[in-house]
Amino acid sequence: MKTPLYILGAGNVGAYLCYNIKDFPEFEVVGLFDDAPEKQGKILYGFPVLDTITNCNSYLKDNSAVAICIHAPQVKKRIYQKIKGLSLMFPNFISPYAWVSPSVKLGKGLIIYPGVSINYECVLGDFVNMNMNCAIGHNVTVNSYASLAPGVNLGGFTWVGEGVDFGIGACTIQNMQIGADSTVGGQAMIITSFPENSKIIGVPAKAL
């Protein structure tokens, strides 16, 4: 019997999971939740939008499987804080077309897209998203709620703080530290570490 799955977020990440749910054959999607008024009552990506995320608690029964399908780190964190008191499961959705070294430590609620490679002794916190073709070098730590857009490349021993939002194609050399809640612009090339709440752009990357 398949596990019923509730998807929080009917945007791009939710669409990815709905369209590719066959890659995770143990789950069947019951429906989505989204706070956008225009999405209410619609069928999106083949599944119904059941209600708002604000109202989702009343639908989620004990041991329901839930995927928080949101890119924005702060929004993911806020949603998890709202539902964490319920007895829910937060499975990892790691594409069968990704490569994850067996020595990687995995949190919960991960969404890892096709083409991602993660090398040995990395550590991923909870609710980390990695979009297509990210390449994560050895001994990298990516803390909870961080989101990586397509094609992010992290050098060995990079440390990514909680809630960092990495833009498309951004890179670090080895041993970099990116403070919590920072935003990294598309195509930034990071060659020095940055404190928390930085906005980082350019080649070589500088604080905006």
Ligand SMILES: CC(=O)SCCNC(=O)CCNC(=O)[C@H](O)C(C)(C)COP(=O)(O)OP(=O)(O)OC[C@H]1O[C@@H](n2cnc3c(N)ncnc32)[C@H](O)[C@@H]1OP(=O)(O)O
């Ligand atoms: C599948 C998908 O679609 S995944 C999503 C892919 N999208 C991304 O990766 C988005 C990443 N976001 C960015 O790169 C954004 O531009 C941010 C977050 C860095 C900056 O956004 P904002 O704070 O709104 O900055 P804003 O657009 O006002 O630009 C401020 C300045 O920075 C420059 N700038 C903005 N982004 C970048 C960038 N990635 N690289 C270099 N310069 C940049 C602008 O040209 C502008 O310069 P100016 O002041 O000389 O005119």
